[in-house]
Amino acid sequence: MDRRTFLKTAAGSGTIAAAPGLFAPALAQGAAKVLRFVPQANLANFDPIWGTTYVVRNAAALVYDTLYGVDANLKPQRQMVESEETSADGLVWTFKLRPNLKFHDGTPVLAKDVVMSLTRWSARDPMGLMLKGIQKELVAVDDRTFRWVLSKPYPKMLLALGKNNAPCTWIMPERIAKTDPFQQINEYVGSGPMKFARSEWVPGAKAVFERFADYVPRAEPASWLAGGKKMNFDRVEWIIIPDGATAAAALQSGEVDWVEQPLPDLVPLLRKNPNVNVDIADPLGNIGSFRMNHLHPPFNNVKVRRAVLMALDQEDYMRAVVGDDTSLWKRLPGFFTPGTELYSEEGGEVLKGPRNLEAAKKLLAESGYKGEPVTCVVAQDIPITKAQGDVTADLLKKIGMNVDFVATDWGTTIARRAQKTPPGQGGWNMFHTWHAGADCTNPAPYTAIRGSGEKAWFGWPDVPAIETEVTNWFEATSLDQEKAAISRLNKAALDNAIFAPTGFFLVNQAWRKNVSGIVKGPLPFHWGVTKS
């Protein structure tokens, strides 16, 4: 081949490659009826009771319906339920379902399905377990009515049935809901606005949802899990893109419509793209944290835990996690979600004001700490935990602690954190994580706040005062009573340094400008979204 022939060939190749439609992304006609969404994680299983990860809950919200649903004010509203009655003593609850509710297999939703679904749910959910503990009877009265009889009043009943924290009260056919709650179901039939296209499910790559023609949305406007869940798409395709840079590129090129959690580093780039919108994903945000193991030295000593809180500068953590955009984070001298009605800073002085390393060192010396190694487990494969771990290691060294930094992955971290053995025998002293703000609005879903010792969340703090206030909150019958209980709880938790909050932060979501109707919330609500 001579030079001239080569150049002709090369030019021809370029022409072919540039020809529209040959190599370009295959966008079928009627693509406006398909929403392509990149979820935060892989949908590896689809049993929302057996597996309670956020991504499973988010997918379940499309396929399953709930009896009640919280709205944007965190108030539970009727969803599948048409009406409810409570006896004067608060012990008997009678619920009536809306008419014409159908499952995706065409069968009607009956009260017996609800009873069995609630039975399975109540074995796994913290609020469900409380209900189960005081349950005398849960029965179907007729096809549309079921009754729950309790041995003592449960004022938070509607919140339990409508909360957005996993596991929610997803309603399934009785035959499926009979499955042991610790075994995985193998049929995914709900009564929600979308059907799960199981034949197209490629775990780790794609999950497809198709519109359920028989779904009857409520008449009220949609608000989070409440109101009419009107779908404007025939298909919703969840495209799993594990690499954040690839997801951002796919959004820019128009191959996907909506990315649930773009990489914070790439948000400035996305903002510059004229075809892309970027905004806060969830106004309830997230609370960063590290847990200290109360079972073993040195953190079995409250003085050591308090010394760490005294030295801790949340700004260091937030800048490491989120960056320098100060609109995305704030200091958090407490444990509950800022901006919600139970938020409290009671007892938060230890986290406020200029940091005093000398005072922290002094308190550490008083505690009797003798330089024992602190096994600090840090998952390197999750940017949030890695960033927090690096800051913590530096913090501990500054106050004179001997850090044994264990760099590992999240899979190992969550296995290791369950070990109660001493750090030298496979246990741990501290690990890093974060909590969705939606899970920290009250004590019901907030397992990390509990102080029930061996039964508490990892770190196993034993603080009876916290448990007393949790009970007071559950039994409160007015908002003022609830606020008072939470204030006392917040103070007890900080006085005992049950864990270290490292700050409150927000994350963004991003979508193409031809997509509208996306709302901010604790999960990506697909109803009400349209695409031109």
Next chain:
Amino acid sequence: MFAYILKRLVSTLPVMAVVGLFVFSLLYIAPGDPAAIIAGDQATPDDIARIRAGLGLDRPFLVRFAEWAVNILYGDLGTSIFTGQPVIYLINQRIAPTLSLMLVTFVFAVTVAVPIGVLAAWKAGTWIDRLVSTFAVLGFSVPSFVVGYVLAYIFALQLNWFPVQGYTPLSEGFGPWLGNLVLPAITLGFVYIALIARITRATMLDVLQQDYMRTARAKGLGKGAILFLHALKNASVPIVTVIGIGIALVIGGAVVTESVFAIPGLGRLTIDAILRRDYPVIQGLVLLFSFIYVLINLAIDLIYTVLDPRIRY
């Protein structure tokens, strides 16, 4: 020959058995707990323990291994802990993208690498030779994910010639199928080209100095005939060996490339399974990859007999 192939295939059985035992043992002692991942972040230790029991992960090592090994003998690789789907089904879902990627990479790499290796040897010591050597050094040095991002930025985002991510089955058209594979194949083929080009150059240099090459030139044969019919054929045994070894490299590289380009292949399945501690899937994939390696080695040995009639089994 048939007896030889049969003997080699039978000899893979103990190899696979050792691999199986090794992988199973390694995963048993490796840290991590799939039950904790399934249960979610709010789960209590008791919840996790009950899920673990439900999955049968609390049973003794020997019981689990025996059950797995017996199932393997019946062709059952087990069931994914997370999806509840058979491992064979998951592999079947993912094998086409990976085979497609390997095929395009292989064709692309061999088509580019062998000619430039021959060219470098023929023009040894010239700027062409140095250019090929520089390219080879770059191919070995630059991580494939960097190559992938650069290619995606230029050819997908800026020029819009190719999609950024995903895979389109061949049944939906050759153009879309190839379009999704071009950038990943170049990414994956970068190091493969460097490897093959280097060995081609070195082997060709050696062959070109042989007496029979001088004879060929003295006979008045053209450059093309000398290089490709005489020299390359005699240099082909080590080249084919490296191509075969390189396929192992490609399988390893596919893990990264499939992640960068979001191709739903076996590489991503492997990564996902490892991160989630989905033991049956990991075990099934390692067995599959081991079997592929064994087959590749066998194929290479058989190709030797075609390339060099002196080799007989």
